[in-house]
Amino acid sequence: MPMRLLGALCALLLASAPALAFPDRPIRLVVPYGPGGITDIAARILAPRLGEALGQQVVVDNRPGGAAQIGFGLTARAEPDGHTLVLATTALAANPVLFRVIPYDARRDFTPVSLVGLVxxxxxxxxxxxxxxxxxxxxxxxxxxxxxxxxxxxxxxxxxxxxxxxxxxxxxxxxxxxxxxxxxxxxxxxxxxxxxxxxxxxxxxxxxxxxxxxxxxxxxxxxxxxxxxxxxxxxxxALPGFALNEWLGLLGPAGLPAPVVAKLHESVVAALRNPDAAARFREIGVEVAGSDPEGLRRHLDRELTRWADLATHVRFEVAE
Structure with missing residues:
Protein backbone atom coordinates (compact mmCIF):
# COMPACT_ATOMS: atom_id res chain seq x y z
CA MET A 1 0.00 0.00 0.00
CA PRO A 2 1.47 3.43 -0.96
CA MET A 3 2.62 5.44 2.08
CA ARG A 4 0.38 8.38 1.16
CA LEU A 5 -2.70 6.14 1.07
CA LEU A 6 -1.65 4.43 4.30
CA GLY A 7 -1.25 7.83 6.00
CA ALA A 8 -4.70 8.94 4.83
CA LEU A 9 -6.24 5.70 6.10
CA CYS A 10 -4.57 6.12 9.52
CA ALA A 11 -5.81 9.70 9.73
CA LEU A 12 -9.34 8.55 8.90
CA LEU A 13 -9.23 5.84 11.56
CA LEU A 14 -7.91 8.27 14.16
CA ALA A 15 -10.63 10.80 13.33
CA SER A 16 -13.34 8.18 13.64
CA ALA A 17 -11.98 6.64 16.85
CA PRO A 18 -13.89 8.98 19.21
CA ALA A 19 -17.17 8.13 17.50
CA LEU A 20 -16.44 4.39 17.57
CA ALA A 21 -15.67 4.46 21.29
CA PHE A 22 -18.32 6.99 22.28
CA PRO A 23 -20.12 6.69 24.58
CA ASP A 24 -18.23 4.22 26.75
CA ARG A 25 -19.87 5.18 30.08
CA PRO A 26 -22.98 7.05 31.34
CA ILE A 27 -23.42 10.61 30.16
CA ARG A 28 -24.00 13.47 32.58
CA LEU A 29 -26.67 15.95 31.47
CA VAL A 30 -26.17 19.10 33.53
CA VAL A 31 -29.27 21.15 34.32
CA PRO A 32 -28.16 24.55 35.65
CA TYR A 33 -31.31 24.88 37.77
CA GLY A 34 -32.96 23.02 40.63
CA PRO A 35 -35.53 20.23 40.22
CA GLY A 36 -39.08 20.97 39.12
CA GLY A 37 -38.58 23.84 36.68
CA ILE A 38 -39.20 23.70 32.96
CA THR A 39 -35.52 22.99 32.15
CA ASP A 40 -35.40 20.11 34.62
CA ILE A 41 -38.69 18.66 33.35
CA ALA A 42 -37.51 18.88 29.74
CA ALA A 43 -34.20 17.23 30.64
CA ARG A 44 -36.00 14.33 32.32
CA ILE A 45 -38.15 13.82 29.21
CA LEU A 46 -35.12 13.96 26.94
CA ALA A 47 -32.62 11.92 29.00
CA PRO A 48 -34.08 8.39 28.77
CA ARG A 49 -34.81 8.73 25.02
CA LEU A 50 -31.34 10.11 24.38
CA GLY A 51 -29.92 7.23 26.40
CA GLU A 52 -31.81 4.71 24.27
CA ALA A 53 -30.45 6.27 21.09
CA LEU A 54 -26.87 6.33 22.40
CA GLY A 55 -26.93 2.96 24.13
CA GLN A 56 -25.82 4.45 27.45
CA GLN A 57 -27.62 5.88 30.47
CA VAL A 58 -28.02 9.67 30.51
CA VAL A 59 -28.08 10.97 34.08
CA VAL A 60 -29.61 14.37 34.90
CA ASP A 61 -27.35 16.37 37.22
CA ASN A 62 -28.98 19.47 38.75
CA ARG A 63 -26.39 22.19 39.43
CA PRO A 64 -28.37 25.33 40.34
CA GLY A 65 -26.96 28.67 41.36
CA GLY A 66 -25.48 31.91 40.09
CA ALA A 67 -28.17 32.51 37.44
CA ALA A 68 -27.14 29.17 35.84
CA GLN A 69 -23.43 30.10 35.90
CA ILE A 70 -22.47 27.13 38.09
CA GLY A 71 -23.86 24.58 35.64
CA PHE A 72 -22.51 26.38 32.59
CA GLY A 73 -19.07 26.77 34.15
CA LEU A 74 -18.91 23.12 35.18
CA THR A 75 -19.68 22.03 31.61
CA ALA A 76 -17.20 24.47 30.07
CA ARG A 77 -14.43 22.98 32.23
CA ALA A 78 -15.36 19.32 31.58
CA GLU A 79 -13.31 16.93 29.48
CA PRO A 80 -14.38 17.41 25.83
CA ASP A 81 -15.25 13.77 25.20
CA GLY A 82 -19.05 14.01 24.97
CA HIS A 83 -19.77 12.52 28.38
CA THR A 84 -20.72 15.89 29.95
CA LEU A 85 -23.43 17.99 28.32
CA VAL A 86 -25.57 20.89 29.48
CA LEU A 87 -29.17 21.76 28.69
CA ALA A 88 -28.69 25.49 28.25
CA THR A 89 -31.30 28.23 28.31
CA THR A 90 -31.68 31.90 27.44
CA ALA A 91 -29.47 32.66 30.46
CA LEU A 92 -26.41 31.57 28.48
CA ALA A 93 -26.95 34.52 26.12
CA ALA A 94 -28.29 37.01 28.68
CA ASN A 95 -25.76 36.58 31.49
CA PRO A 96 -23.03 38.63 29.74
CA VAL A 97 -25.22 41.74 30.09
CA LEU A 98 -26.11 40.98 33.71
CA PHE A 99 -22.72 40.10 35.21
CA ARG A 100 -19.39 41.85 34.89
CA VAL A 101 -17.49 38.58 35.28
CA ILE A 102 -18.69 35.11 34.32
CA PRO A 103 -16.64 31.87 34.42
CA TYR A 104 -17.02 31.03 30.72
CA ASP A 105 -17.38 32.58 27.29
CA ALA A 106 -20.68 31.63 25.66
CA ARG A 107 -19.22 31.54 22.16
CA ARG A 108 -15.73 30.19 22.82
CA ASP A 109 -16.18 27.63 25.61
CA PHE A 110 -18.99 25.42 24.28
CA THR A 111 -19.67 23.11 21.35
CA PRO A 112 -23.27 23.37 20.09
CA VAL A 113 -25.06 20.08 19.50
CA SER A 114 -28.73 20.88 18.88
CA LEU A 115 -31.46 23.40 19.62
CA VAL A 116 -33.87 21.18 21.57
CA GLY A 117 -36.95 23.37 21.82
CA LEU A 118 -38.60 26.74 22.20
CA VAL A 119 -40.75 27.67 25.19
CA ALA A 238 -50.30 45.02 18.98
CA LEU A 239 -46.56 44.89 18.23
CA PRO A 240 -45.79 43.56 14.71
CA GLY A 241 -42.51 41.67 14.52
CA PHE A 242 -42.29 40.98 18.24
CA ALA A 243 -41.24 37.39 18.91
CA LEU A 244 -39.55 36.04 21.99
CA ASN A 245 -39.17 32.54 23.40
CA GLU A 246 -37.26 30.91 26.15
CA TRP A 247 -35.13 28.22 24.51
CA LEU A 248 -33.42 24.97 25.38
CA GLY A 249 -30.19 23.93 23.68
CA LEU A 250 -27.83 21.00 24.15
CA LEU A 251 -24.13 21.89 24.29
CA GLY A 252 -20.87 20.28 25.36
CA PRO A 253 -17.48 21.72 26.23
CA ALA A 254 -15.41 23.38 23.52
CA GLY A 255 -13.37 20.96 21.45
CA LEU A 256 -15.79 18.04 21.12
CA PRO A 257 -14.59 15.87 18.22
CA ALA A 258 -16.75 16.21 15.12
CA PRO A 259 -17.72 12.49 15.07
CA VAL A 260 -18.93 12.76 18.68
CA VAL A 261 -20.96 15.88 17.86
CA ALA A 262 -22.50 14.11 14.87
CA LYS A 263 -23.45 11.07 16.96
CA LEU A 264 -24.93 13.25 19.70
CA HIS A 265 -26.93 15.29 17.21
CA GLU A 266 -28.27 12.20 15.47
CA SER A 267 -29.31 10.79 18.85
CA VAL A 268 -31.01 14.03 19.95
CA VAL A 269 -33.05 14.10 16.74
CA ALA A 270 -34.06 10.47 17.28
CA ALA A 271 -35.04 11.22 20.89
CA LEU A 272 -37.15 14.22 19.90
CA ARG A 273 -38.92 12.15 17.24
CA ASN A 274 -39.91 9.55 19.81
CA PRO A 275 -43.75 9.76 19.83
CA ASP A 276 -44.00 9.59 23.61
CA ALA A 277 -41.35 12.27 24.10
CA ALA A 278 -42.93 14.50 21.46
CA ALA A 279 -46.34 14.17 23.14
CA ARG A 280 -44.91 14.99 26.57
CA PHE A 281 -43.10 18.05 25.22
CA ARG A 282 -46.35 19.25 23.63
CA GLU A 283 -48.17 18.75 26.94
CA ILE A 284 -45.79 21.07 28.75
CA GLY A 285 -45.80 23.65 25.95
CA VAL A 286 -42.31 23.04 24.54
CA GLU A 287 -42.08 23.32 20.76
CA VAL A 288 -39.43 20.77 19.78
CA ALA A 289 -36.72 21.85 17.34
CA GLY A 290 -33.87 19.40 16.74
CA SER A 291 -31.62 21.76 14.75
CA ASP A 292 -28.18 20.82 13.51
CA PRO A 293 -25.17 22.12 15.50
CA GLU A 294 -24.68 25.08 13.20
CA GLY A 295 -28.33 26.01 13.66
CA LEU A 296 -27.83 26.21 17.41
CA ARG A 297 -24.64 28.24 16.93
CA ARG A 298 -26.51 30.77 14.78
CA HIS A 299 -29.37 30.89 17.29
CA LEU A 300 -26.95 31.55 20.16
CA ASP A 301 -25.23 34.30 18.16
CA ARG A 302 -28.57 35.99 17.50
CA GLU A 303 -29.55 35.73 21.15
CA LEU A 304 -26.24 37.18 22.36
CA THR A 305 -26.70 40.09 19.97
CA ARG A 306 -30.34 40.58 20.99
CA TRP A 307 -29.59 40.85 24.70
CA ALA A 308 -26.51 43.01 24.17
CA ASP A 309 -28.63 45.36 22.08
CA LEU A 310 -31.36 45.48 24.73
CA ALA A 311 -28.75 46.43 27.31
CA THR A 312 -28.00 49.58 25.30
CA HIS A 313 -31.63 50.69 25.76
CA VAL A 314 -32.59 49.23 29.13
CA ARG A 315 -30.63 49.71 32.33
CA PHE A 316 -30.01 46.41 34.10
CA GLU A 317 -28.49 46.15 37.54
CA VAL A 318 -25.17 44.50 36.75
CA ALA A 319 -23.83 42.05 39.34
CA GLU A 320 -20.19 41.34 40.10
Missing amino acids: PMVLVVHPSSPAHTVRDFIALVRSRGGEMTYGSAGNGSGNHLSTAMFNHAAGGLQALHVPYRGGGQVMTDLVGGRLGYVFAVLPTARPFIVGGQLRAIAVTGAARSSALPEVPTVAEA
Missing part, protein backbone atom coordinates in the same frame (compact mmCIF):
# COMPACT_ATOMS: atom_id res chain seq x y z
CA PRO A 120 -43.20 30.52 24.59
CA MET A 121 -43.87 33.00 27.33
CA VAL A 122 -47.39 34.19 28.11
CA LEU A 123 -48.44 37.55 29.52
CA VAL A 124 -50.83 36.85 32.40
CA VAL A 125 -52.80 39.10 34.72
CA HIS A 126 -55.28 38.59 37.54
CA PRO A 127 -58.87 38.06 36.32
CA SER A 128 -59.89 41.31 38.03
CA SER A 129 -57.58 43.33 35.76
CA PRO A 130 -59.42 45.66 33.35
CA ALA A 131 -56.98 44.66 30.58
CA HIS A 132 -58.24 42.05 28.11
CA THR A 133 -56.04 42.81 25.09
CA VAL A 134 -52.42 43.79 24.62
CA ARG A 135 -53.44 47.33 23.68
CA ASP A 136 -55.62 47.55 26.81
CA PHE A 137 -52.70 46.30 28.85
CA ILE A 138 -50.17 48.77 27.44
CA ALA A 139 -52.57 51.64 28.08
CA LEU A 140 -53.18 50.40 31.63
CA VAL A 141 -49.47 50.22 32.47
CA ARG A 142 -48.92 53.72 31.07
CA SER A 143 -51.81 55.07 33.11
CA ARG A 144 -50.18 53.84 36.34
CA GLY A 145 -47.12 56.05 35.88
CA GLY A 146 -44.55 53.37 36.66
CA GLU A 147 -46.33 52.08 39.76
CA MET A 148 -47.66 48.80 38.34
CA THR A 149 -45.68 45.81 39.57
CA TYR A 150 -44.45 42.80 37.68
CA GLY A 151 -42.91 39.69 39.18
CA SER A 152 -40.03 37.46 38.21
CA ALA A 153 -38.14 34.47 39.55
CA GLY A 154 -35.17 36.76 40.18
CA ASN A 155 -32.90 39.28 38.52
CA GLY A 156 -31.84 37.91 35.17
CA SER A 157 -34.58 35.26 35.08
CA GLY A 158 -36.61 34.62 31.95
CA ASN A 159 -39.58 36.50 33.42
CA HIS A 160 -37.41 39.53 34.12
CA LEU A 161 -35.70 39.60 30.72
CA SER A 162 -38.88 38.95 28.73
CA THR A 163 -40.66 41.76 30.54
CA ALA A 164 -37.77 44.12 29.87
CA MET A 165 -37.87 43.21 26.18
CA PHE A 166 -41.64 43.71 25.99
CA ASN A 167 -41.61 46.98 27.92
CA HIS A 168 -38.95 48.34 25.56
CA ALA A 169 -40.81 47.18 22.43
CA ALA A 170 -44.03 48.77 23.72
CA GLY A 171 -42.44 52.20 23.72
CA GLY A 172 -40.57 52.18 27.00
CA LEU A 173 -43.21 51.11 29.50
CA GLN A 174 -42.27 51.85 33.09
CA ALA A 175 -43.16 49.38 35.83
CA LEU A 176 -41.79 48.22 39.16
CA HIS A 177 -39.84 44.95 39.10
CA VAL A 178 -40.41 42.62 42.06
CA PRO A 179 -37.81 39.82 42.01
CA TYR A 180 -38.45 36.58 43.93
CA ARG A 181 -36.20 33.63 44.76
CA GLY A 182 -38.08 31.30 42.45
CA GLY A 183 -41.03 31.02 40.12
CA GLY A 184 -43.55 29.39 42.48
CA GLN A 185 -44.11 32.39 44.74
CA VAL A 186 -44.40 34.69 41.74
CA MET A 187 -47.44 32.82 40.46
CA THR A 188 -48.90 32.55 43.97
CA ASP A 189 -48.73 36.31 44.43
CA LEU A 190 -50.14 37.04 40.97
CA VAL A 191 -53.07 34.68 41.64
CA GLY A 192 -53.51 36.42 44.99
CA GLY A 193 -53.73 39.82 43.30
CA ARG A 194 -50.48 41.12 44.80
CA LEU A 195 -48.76 41.69 41.44
CA GLY A 196 -49.86 43.51 38.33
CA TYR A 197 -48.56 41.12 35.69
CA VAL A 198 -46.05 38.40 34.87
CA PHE A 199 -44.49 37.06 31.70
CA ALA A 200 -44.47 33.37 32.62
CA VAL A 201 -43.31 30.32 30.73
CA LEU A 202 -46.41 28.77 29.24
CA PRO A 203 -46.09 25.38 30.99
CA THR A 204 -46.08 27.12 34.39
CA ALA A 205 -48.95 29.48 33.63
CA ARG A 206 -51.28 27.18 31.71
CA PRO A 207 -52.87 25.36 34.69
CA PHE A 208 -53.78 28.73 36.26
CA ILE A 209 -55.18 29.98 32.95
CA VAL A 210 -57.26 26.84 32.33
CA GLY A 211 -58.46 26.96 35.94
CA GLY A 212 -59.63 30.56 35.59
CA GLN A 213 -57.22 31.88 38.22
CA LEU A 214 -55.31 33.98 35.68
CA ARG A 215 -56.17 35.66 32.39
CA ALA A 216 -53.88 35.17 29.40
CA ILE A 217 -53.42 38.34 27.36
CA ALA A 218 -50.96 37.12 24.71
CA VAL A 219 -48.15 34.67 23.98
CA THR A 220 -44.73 35.88 22.93
CA GLY A 221 -43.84 33.40 20.18
CA ALA A 222 -43.92 34.09 16.45
CA ALA A 223 -47.04 31.91 16.15
CA ARG A 224 -49.90 30.95 18.46
CA SER A 225 -49.21 28.08 20.82
CA SER A 226 -51.00 24.77 20.31
CA ALA A 227 -51.35 24.65 24.10
CA LEU A 228 -53.39 27.92 24.10
CA PRO A 229 -54.62 28.27 20.51
CA GLU A 230 -57.25 30.90 21.40
CA VAL A 231 -54.66 33.32 22.81
CA PRO A 232 -53.15 35.73 20.24
CA THR A 233 -49.49 36.53 19.86
CA VAL A 234 -48.12 39.89 20.98
CA ALA A 235 -47.19 40.54 17.35
CA GLU A 236 -50.67 40.02 15.92
CA ALA A 237 -52.37 41.84 18.79
Whole structure:
Protein backbone atom coordinates (compact mmCIF):
# COMPACT_ATOMS: atom_id res chain seq x y z
CA MET A 1 0.00 0.00 0.00
CA PRO A 2 1.47 3.43 -0.96
CA MET A 3 2.62 5.44 2.08
CA ARG A 4 0.38 8.38 1.16
CA LEU A 5 -2.70 6.14 1.07
CA LEU A 6 -1.65 4.43 4.30
CA GLY A 7 -1.25 7.83 6.00
CA ALA A 8 -4.70 8.94 4.83
CA LEU A 9 -6.24 5.70 6.10
CA CYS A 10 -4.57 6.12 9.52
CA ALA A 11 -5.81 9.70 9.73
CA LEU A 12 -9.34 8.55 8.90
CA LEU A 13 -9.23 5.84 11.56
CA LEU A 14 -7.91 8.27 14.16
CA ALA A 15 -10.63 10.80 13.33
CA SER A 16 -13.34 8.18 13.64
CA ALA A 17 -11.98 6.64 16.85
CA PRO A 18 -13.89 8.98 19.21
CA ALA A 19 -17.17 8.13 17.50
CA LEU A 20 -16.44 4.39 17.57
CA ALA A 21 -15.67 4.46 21.29
CA PHE A 22 -18.32 6.99 22.28
CA PRO A 23 -20.12 6.69 24.58
CA ASP A 24 -18.23 4.22 26.75
CA ARG A 25 -19.87 5.18 30.08
CA PRO A 26 -22.98 7.05 31.34
CA ILE A 27 -23.42 10.61 30.16
CA ARG A 28 -24.00 13.47 32.58
CA LEU A 29 -26.67 15.95 31.47
CA VAL A 30 -26.17 19.10 33.53
CA VAL A 31 -29.27 21.15 34.32
CA PRO A 32 -28.16 24.55 35.65
CA TYR A 33 -31.31 24.88 37.77
CA GLY A 34 -32.96 23.02 40.63
CA PRO A 35 -35.53 20.23 40.22
CA GLY A 36 -39.08 20.97 39.12
CA GLY A 37 -38.58 23.84 36.68
CA ILE A 38 -39.20 23.70 32.96
CA THR A 39 -35.52 22.99 32.15
CA ASP A 40 -35.40 20.11 34.62
CA ILE A 41 -38.69 18.66 33.35
CA ALA A 42 -37.51 18.88 29.74
CA ALA A 43 -34.20 17.23 30.64
CA ARG A 44 -36.00 14.33 32.32
CA ILE A 45 -38.15 13.82 29.21
CA LEU A 46 -35.12 13.96 26.94
CA ALA A 47 -32.62 11.92 29.00
CA PRO A 48 -34.08 8.39 28.77
CA ARG A 49 -34.81 8.73 25.02
CA LEU A 50 -31.34 10.11 24.38
CA GLY A 51 -29.92 7.23 26.40
CA GLU A 52 -31.81 4.71 24.27
CA ALA A 53 -30.45 6.27 21.09
CA LEU A 54 -26.87 6.33 22.40
CA GLY A 55 -26.93 2.96 24.13
CA GLN A 56 -25.82 4.45 27.45
CA GLN A 57 -27.62 5.88 30.47
CA VAL A 58 -28.02 9.67 30.51
CA VAL A 59 -28.08 10.97 34.08
CA VAL A 60 -29.61 14.37 34.90
CA ASP A 61 -27.35 16.37 37.22
CA ASN A 62 -28.98 19.47 38.75
CA ARG A 63 -26.39 22.19 39.43
CA PRO A 64 -28.37 25.33 40.34
CA GLY A 65 -26.96 28.67 41.36
CA GLY A 66 -25.48 31.91 40.09
CA ALA A 67 -28.17 32.51 37.44
CA ALA A 68 -27.14 29.17 35.84
CA GLN A 69 -23.43 30.10 35.90
CA ILE A 70 -22.47 27.13 38.09
CA GLY A 71 -23.86 24.58 35.64
CA PHE A 72 -22.51 26.38 32.59
CA GLY A 73 -19.07 26.77 34.15
CA LEU A 74 -18.91 23.12 35.18
CA THR A 75 -19.68 22.03 31.61
CA ALA A 76 -17.20 24.47 30.07
CA ARG A 77 -14.43 22.98 32.23
CA ALA A 78 -15.36 19.32 31.58
CA GLU A 79 -13.31 16.93 29.48
CA PRO A 80 -14.38 17.41 25.83
CA ASP A 81 -15.25 13.77 25.20
CA GLY A 82 -19.05 14.01 24.97
CA HIS A 83 -19.77 12.52 28.38
CA THR A 84 -20.72 15.89 29.95
CA LEU A 85 -23.43 17.99 28.32
CA VAL A 86 -25.57 20.89 29.48
CA LEU A 87 -29.17 21.76 28.69
CA ALA A 88 -28.69 25.49 28.25
CA THR A 89 -31.30 28.23 28.31
CA THR A 90 -31.68 31.90 27.44
CA ALA A 91 -29.47 32.66 30.46
CA LEU A 92 -26.41 31.57 28.48
CA ALA A 93 -26.95 34.52 26.12
CA ALA A 94 -28.29 37.01 28.68
CA ASN A 95 -25.76 36.58 31.49
CA PRO A 96 -23.03 38.63 29.74
CA VAL A 97 -25.22 41.74 30.09
CA LEU A 98 -26.11 40.98 33.71
CA PHE A 99 -22.72 40.10 35.21
CA ARG A 100 -19.39 41.85 34.89
CA VAL A 101 -17.49 38.58 35.28
CA ILE A 102 -18.69 35.11 34.32
CA PRO A 103 -16.64 31.87 34.42
CA TYR A 104 -17.02 31.03 30.72
CA ASP A 105 -17.38 32.58 27.29
CA ALA A 106 -20.68 31.63 25.66
CA ARG A 107 -19.22 31.54 22.16
CA ARG A 108 -15.73 30.19 22.82
CA ASP A 109 -16.18 27.63 25.61
CA PHE A 110 -18.99 25.42 24.28
CA THR A 111 -19.67 23.11 21.35
CA PRO A 112 -23.27 23.37 20.09
CA VAL A 113 -25.06 20.08 19.50
CA SER A 114 -28.73 20.88 18.88
CA LEU A 115 -31.46 23.40 19.62
CA VAL A 116 -33.87 21.18 21.57
CA GLY A 117 -36.95 23.37 21.82
CA LEU A 118 -38.60 26.74 22.20
CA VAL A 119 -40.75 27.67 25.19
CA PRO A 120 -43.20 30.52 24.59
CA MET A 121 -43.87 33.00 27.33
CA VAL A 122 -47.39 34.19 28.11
CA LEU A 123 -48.44 37.55 29.52
CA VAL A 124 -50.83 36.85 32.40
CA VAL A 125 -52.80 39.10 34.72
CA HIS A 126 -55.28 38.59 37.54
CA PRO A 127 -58.87 38.06 36.32
CA SER A 128 -59.89 41.31 38.03
CA SER A 129 -57.58 43.33 35.76
CA PRO A 130 -59.42 45.66 33.35
CA ALA A 131 -56.98 44.66 30.58
CA HIS A 132 -58.24 42.05 28.11
CA THR A 133 -56.04 42.81 25.09
CA VAL A 134 -52.42 43.79 24.62
CA ARG A 135 -53.44 47.33 23.68
CA ASP A 136 -55.62 47.55 26.81
CA PHE A 137 -52.70 46.30 28.85
CA ILE A 138 -50.17 48.77 27.44
CA ALA A 139 -52.57 51.64 28.08
CA LEU A 140 -53.18 50.40 31.63
CA VAL A 141 -49.47 50.22 32.47
CA ARG A 142 -48.92 53.72 31.07
CA SER A 143 -51.81 55.07 33.11
CA ARG A 144 -50.18 53.84 36.34
CA GLY A 145 -47.12 56.05 35.88
CA GLY A 146 -44.55 53.37 36.66
CA GLU A 147 -46.33 52.08 39.76
CA MET A 148 -47.66 48.80 38.34
CA THR A 149 -45.68 45.81 39.57
CA TYR A 150 -44.45 42.80 37.68
CA GLY A 151 -42.91 39.69 39.18
CA SER A 152 -40.03 37.46 38.21
CA ALA A 153 -38.14 34.47 39.55
CA GLY A 154 -35.17 36.76 40.18
CA ASN A 155 -32.90 39.28 38.52
CA GLY A 156 -31.84 37.91 35.17
CA SER A 157 -34.58 35.26 35.08
CA GLY A 158 -36.61 34.62 31.95
CA ASN A 159 -39.58 36.50 33.42
CA HIS A 160 -37.41 39.53 34.12
CA LEU A 161 -35.70 39.60 30.72
CA SER A 162 -38.88 38.95 28.73
CA THR A 163 -40.66 41.76 30.54
CA ALA A 164 -37.77 44.12 29.87
CA MET A 165 -37.87 43.21 26.18
CA PHE A 166 -41.64 43.71 25.99
CA ASN A 167 -41.61 46.98 27.92
CA HIS A 168 -38.95 48.34 25.56
CA ALA A 169 -40.81 47.18 22.43
CA ALA A 170 -44.03 48.77 23.72
CA GLY A 171 -42.44 52.20 23.72
CA GLY A 172 -40.57 52.18 27.00
CA LEU A 173 -43.21 51.11 29.50
CA GLN A 174 -42.27 51.85 33.09
CA ALA A 175 -43.16 49.38 35.83
CA LEU A 176 -41.79 48.22 39.16
CA HIS A 177 -39.84 44.95 39.10
CA VAL A 178 -40.41 42.62 42.06
CA PRO A 179 -37.81 39.82 42.01
CA TYR A 180 -38.45 36.58 43.93
CA ARG A 181 -36.20 33.63 44.76
CA GLY A 182 -38.08 31.30 42.45
CA GLY A 183 -41.03 31.02 40.12
CA GLY A 184 -43.55 29.39 42.48
CA GLN A 185 -44.11 32.39 44.74
CA VAL A 186 -44.40 34.69 41.74
CA MET A 187 -47.44 32.82 40.46
CA THR A 188 -48.90 32.55 43.97
CA ASP A 189 -48.73 36.31 44.43
CA LEU A 190 -50.14 37.04 40.97
CA VAL A 191 -53.07 34.68 41.64
CA GLY A 192 -53.51 36.42 44.99
CA GLY A 193 -53.73 39.82 43.30
CA ARG A 194 -50.48 41.12 44.80
CA LEU A 195 -48.76 41.69 41.44
CA GLY A 196 -49.86 43.51 38.33
CA TYR A 197 -48.56 41.12 35.69
CA VAL A 198 -46.05 38.40 34.87
CA PHE A 199 -44.49 37.06 31.70
CA ALA A 200 -44.47 33.37 32.62
CA VAL A 201 -43.31 30.32 30.73
CA LEU A 202 -46.41 28.77 29.24
CA PRO A 203 -46.09 25.38 30.99
CA THR A 204 -46.08 27.12 34.39
CA ALA A 205 -48.95 29.48 33.63
CA ARG A 206 -51.28 27.18 31.71
CA PRO A 207 -52.87 25.36 34.69
CA PHE A 208 -53.78 28.73 36.26
CA ILE A 209 -55.18 29.98 32.95
CA VAL A 210 -57.26 26.84 32.33
CA GLY A 211 -58.46 26.96 35.94
CA GLY A 212 -59.63 30.56 35.59
CA GLN A 213 -57.22 31.88 38.22
CA LEU A 214 -55.31 33.98 35.68
CA ARG A 215 -56.17 35.66 32.39
CA ALA A 216 -53.88 35.17 29.40
CA ILE A 217 -53.42 38.34 27.36
CA ALA A 218 -50.96 37.12 24.71
CA VAL A 219 -48.15 34.67 23.98
CA THR A 220 -44.73 35.88 22.93
CA GLY A 221 -43.84 33.40 20.18
CA ALA A 222 -43.92 34.09 16.45
CA ALA A 223 -47.04 31.91 16.15
CA ARG A 224 -49.90 30.95 18.46
CA SER A 225 -49.21 28.08 20.82
CA SER A 226 -51.00 24.77 20.31
CA ALA A 227 -51.35 24.65 24.10
CA LEU A 228 -53.39 27.92 24.10
CA PRO A 229 -54.62 28.27 20.51
CA GLU A 230 -57.25 30.90 21.40
CA VAL A 231 -54.66 33.32 22.81
CA PRO A 232 -53.15 35.73 20.24
CA THR A 233 -49.49 36.53 19.86
CA VAL A 234 -48.12 39.89 20.98
CA ALA A 235 -47.19 40.54 17.35
CA GLU A 236 -50.67 40.02 15.92
CA ALA A 237 -52.37 41.84 18.79
CA ALA A 238 -50.30 45.02 18.98
CA LEU A 239 -46.56 44.89 18.23
CA PRO A 240 -45.79 43.56 14.71
CA GLY A 241 -42.51 41.67 14.52
CA PHE A 242 -42.29 40.98 18.24
CA ALA A 243 -41.24 37.39 18.91
CA LEU A 244 -39.55 36.04 21.99
CA ASN A 245 -39.17 32.54 23.40
CA GLU A 246 -37.26 30.91 26.15
CA TRP A 247 -35.13 28.22 24.51
CA LEU A 248 -33.42 24.97 25.38
CA GLY A 249 -30.19 23.93 23.68
CA LEU A 250 -27.83 21.00 24.15
CA LEU A 251 -24.13 21.89 24.29
CA GLY A 252 -20.87 20.28 25.36
CA PRO A 253 -17.48 21.72 26.23
CA ALA A 254 -15.41 23.38 23.52
CA GLY A 255 -13.37 20.96 21.45
CA LEU A 256 -15.79 18.04 21.12
CA PRO A 257 -14.59 15.87 18.22
CA ALA A 258 -16.75 16.21 15.12
CA PRO A 259 -17.72 12.49 15.07
CA VAL A 260 -18.93 12.76 18.68
CA VAL A 261 -20.96 15.88 17.86
CA ALA A 262 -22.50 14.11 14.87
CA LYS A 263 -23.45 11.07 16.96
CA LEU A 264 -24.93 13.25 19.70
CA HIS A 265 -26.93 15.29 17.21
CA GLU A 266 -28.27 12.20 15.47
CA SER A 267 -29.31 10.79 18.85
CA VAL A 268 -31.01 14.03 19.95
CA VAL A 269 -33.05 14.10 16.74
CA ALA A 270 -34.06 10.47 17.28
CA ALA A 271 -35.04 11.22 20.89
CA LEU A 272 -37.15 14.22 19.90
CA ARG A 273 -38.92 12.15 17.24
CA ASN A 274 -39.91 9.55 19.81
CA PRO A 275 -43.75 9.76 19.83
CA ASP A 276 -44.00 9.59 23.61
CA ALA A 277 -41.35 12.27 24.10
CA ALA A 278 -42.93 14.50 21.46
CA ALA A 279 -46.34 14.17 23.14
CA ARG A 280 -44.91 14.99 26.57
CA PHE A 281 -43.10 18.05 25.22
CA ARG A 282 -46.35 19.25 23.63
CA GLU A 283 -48.17 18.75 26.94
CA ILE A 284 -45.79 21.07 28.75
CA GLY A 285 -45.80 23.65 25.95
CA VAL A 286 -42.31 23.04 24.54
CA GLU A 287 -42.08 23.32 20.76
CA VAL A 288 -39.43 20.77 19.78
CA ALA A 289 -36.72 21.85 17.34
CA GLY A 290 -33.87 19.40 16.74
CA SER A 291 -31.62 21.76 14.75
CA ASP A 292 -28.18 20.82 13.51
CA PRO A 293 -25.17 22.12 15.50
CA GLU A 294 -24.68 25.08 13.20
CA GLY A 295 -28.33 26.01 13.66
CA LEU A 296 -27.83 26.21 17.41
CA ARG A 297 -24.64 28.24 16.93
CA ARG A 298 -26.51 30.77 14.78
CA HIS A 299 -29.37 30.89 17.29
CA LEU A 300 -26.95 31.55 20.16
CA ASP A 301 -25.23 34.30 18.16
CA ARG A 302 -28.57 35.99 17.50
CA GLU A 303 -29.55 35.73 21.15
CA LEU A 304 -26.24 37.18 22.36
CA THR A 305 -26.70 40.09 19.97
CA ARG A 306 -30.34 40.58 20.99
CA TRP A 307 -29.59 40.85 24.70
CA ALA A 308 -26.51 43.01 24.17
CA ASP A 309 -28.63 45.36 22.08
CA LEU A 310 -31.36 45.48 24.73
CA ALA A 311 -28.75 46.43 27.31
CA THR A 312 -28.00 49.58 25.30
CA HIS A 313 -31.63 50.69 25.76
CA VAL A 314 -32.59 49.23 29.13
CA ARG A 315 -30.63 49.71 32.33
CA PHE A 316 -30.01 46.41 34.10
CA GLU A 317 -28.49 46.15 37.54
CA VAL A 318 -25.17 44.50 36.75
CA ALA A 319 -23.83 42.05 39.34
CA GLU A 320 -20.19 41.34 40.10
